[in-house]
Amino acid sequence: MNKKTFALLSVLVILSLALSACGAKKSDQVEVFSWWTGGGEAAGLEAMIKVFKAQNPGIEFVNAAVAGGAGTNARAVLATRLQAGDPPDSWQGHAGQELIGTYVAGKQIEPLNGLYDAEGWLSVMPKTLIPLISKDGNIYSVPVNIHRANVLWYNPKVLADNNVAVPTTMDEWFAAMETLKTAGVTPLALGEQWTKMHLLETVLLGTLGADKYNGLWDGSTDWGSAEVKTALDNYAKTLTYANSDSASLSWQDASQLVINGDAAFNVMGDWAEGYFRELGKAPKTDYGWAPTPGSVGVFQFLSDSFVLAVGAPHRDAANAWLKVAGSKAGQEAFNPVKGSICARTDCDKALFGEYLQSAMDDWASNTVVGSLTHGVVANDSWKSEIDTALGLFIQNGDVAAFQNALVAACKASGPCK
Numbered sequence: 001m002n003k004k005t006f007a008l009l010s011v012l013v014i015l016s017l018a019l020s021a022c023g024a025k026k027s028d029q030v031e032v033f034s035w036w037t038g039g040g041e042a043a044g045l046e047a048m049i050k051v052f053k054a055q056n057p058g059i060e061f062v063n064a065a066v067a068g069g070a071g072t073n074a075r076a077v078l079a080t081r082l083q084a085g086d087p088p089d090s091w092q093g094h095a096g097q098e099l100i101g102t103y104v105a106g107k108q109i110e111p112l113n114g115l116y117d118a119e120g121w122l123s124v125m126p127k128t129l130i131p132l133i134s135k136d137g138n139i140y141s142v143p144v145n146i147h148r149a150n151v152l153w154y155n156p157k158v159l160a161d162n163n164v165a166v167p168t169t170m171d172e173w174f175a176a177m178e179t180l181k182t183a184g185v186t187p188l189a190l191g192e193q194w195t196k197m198h199l200l201e202t203v204l205l206g207t208l209g210a211d212k213y214n215g216l217w218d219g220s221t222d223w224g225s226a227e228v229k230t231a232l233d234n235y236a237k238t239l240t241y242a243n244s245d246s247a248s249l250s251w252q253d254a255s256q257l258v259i260n261g262d263a264a265f266n267v268m269g270d271w272a273e274g275y276f277r278e279l280g281k282a283p284k285t286d287y288g289w290a291p292t293p294g295s296v297g298v299f300q301f302l303s304d305s306f307v308l309a310v311g312a313p314h315r316d317a318a319n320a321w322l323k324v325a326g327s328k329a330g331q332e333a334f335n336p337v338k339g340s341i342c343a344r345t346d347c348d349k350a351l352f353g354e355y356l357q358s359a360m361d362d363w364a365s366n367t368v369v370g371s372l373t374h375g376v377v378a379n380d381s382w383k384s385e386i387d388t389a390l391g392l393f394i395q396n397g398d399v400a401a402f403q404n405a406l407v408a409a410c411k412a413s414g415p416c417k
C-alpha cells in the first residue's frame with residue numbers, strides 16, 4: 001500500500017467511525033416539543049424529565065420547548081416544522097378537536113393502541129377522555145393532565161379591604177368590580193389576546209350555562225340568538241374593568257398583578273396555581289380561587305397530551321418518553337408542580353396541594369365542558385376565525401359586528417348550516 005492509498009483509507013475509516021458515532025447518538029435521544037418554558041410550567045416538565053432520565057439513562061432528552069403561553073408561538077413553529085417534514089419525535093397537543101382536526105386529519109401522528117394495551121392505560125385513563133383522543137378506533141395521544149380553565153383567582157386581602165365578597169354570578173361580579181373601580185383598585189387583570197379568548201369562553205359559559213355553552217359547539221345553540229348577544233354584552237362589560245396595558249402582558253404578568261395586590265381578579269387556567277407556588281405564595285392567604293362567575297358546579301376542562309410523530313426520527317426513544325408521560329410516576333411528579341391534576345385516575349391525592357385537591361373533587365363531581373382556547377371544542381380553523389373576530393372586536397368594541405362574525409365563523413368552519 002503506498003502512502004497515498006494509506007492516507008485515503010485512513011480518512012475513510014475515520015469518516016465511517018464518525019458517521020456511526022453520529023448514528024448511535026441519534027438513536028439515543030428524543031426530541032420533545034412543548035411551550036412549557038417558565039412560570040411553573042417548565043418546572044413541571046423538568047420534574048417529569050427527571051423521572052424519564054432515571055428510567056432511561058442512555059437516552060438524551062432534547063427539550064425543544066418554544067416560549068409563549070397557550071402555545072401561540074410554539075404551534076406556529078411546529079406547523080412549519082411539520083410542513084418541512086422535520087417533526088420533533090413527540091409534541092404537546094390538546095385532547096379534543098385540536099388533536100383530531102389537525103394532527104390526526106393531517107396524518108401527522110401515529111395510533112398508540114399497542115402502547116395502551118401494553119401499559120394497561122385503558123383501565124386508568126378517564127373513559128370520557130378516550131373519545132377525545134380517538135378516531136375510528138385508534139387512540140392517538142397520551143394525556144398527562146387535566147387542567148381547569150374556568151377559575152377566578154383573587155387577592156383575598158384586596159377583596160377584604162374593600163368589603164367585597166367572592167362573586168358567584170355575573171351580576172355579583174359586575175357589582176364587585178364596580179365597587180373596586182370606585183375605590184381606585186384595578187378590578188380585573190388581563191393579558192395578551194389568547195387570555196382574552198380564555199376570558200370570553202368563561203363569560204360565554206357563565207352567561208349561557210353548561211348546556212347552551214355545549215350547544216355552541218355542536219350547532220344546537222344559535223350564535224345569532226339574543227342569549228349569545230347577552231353573553232357578548234357581558235363580555236364587553238367585563239373588559240371595561242381590565243387594566244389598559246393588557247396587550248403587552250403575558251398570562252404570568254397578569255396573574256402577578258393579583259398576587260402583588262395591584263388587581264383584584266384574574267381569570268386563568270389552573271397553571272396559574274403552579275406559577276403562584278413557584279413564587280412561594282400560600283393558598284388562601286396570598287391567593288384565593290372560585291369557579292368563574294356563573295359557572296359554579298361546572299368544570300371547563302382541557303388536557304395536555306403527547307403524541308408520536310409519523311416519521312419520528314427516534315421512534316423507540318419517543319415510545320420510552322410516552323411510557324413515562326402516561327405512567328403513575330411521571331404524572332405524580334409532573335402535575336403537583338404544573339398546577340394540574342393527573343389524567344390517570346390512580347394518582348395519590350396526598351401529593352397535591354389544597355387547590356388541586358379541590359380540583360380533583362370538582363372534576364369527579366361537576367358537569368364537565370370543554371375549553372375553546374385550549375383545543376377541546378373547536379377545530380383550529382374555527383378557532384382561528386373566532387380569534388380574528390375577537391381581535392377586531394377588541395379594537396372596535398362593536399358587539400353586533402362581533403356577533404355577526406361569530407355566526408359566520410360557525411357557518412364556515414363549525415357545525416352551523
Ligand code: GAL
Nearest residue numbers: 041068069070071271304374
Ligand atoms: C395551555 C396548556 C397549559 C398551559 C397554558 C399556558 O394551552 O394546555 O398546559 O401551558 O396553555 O401556557
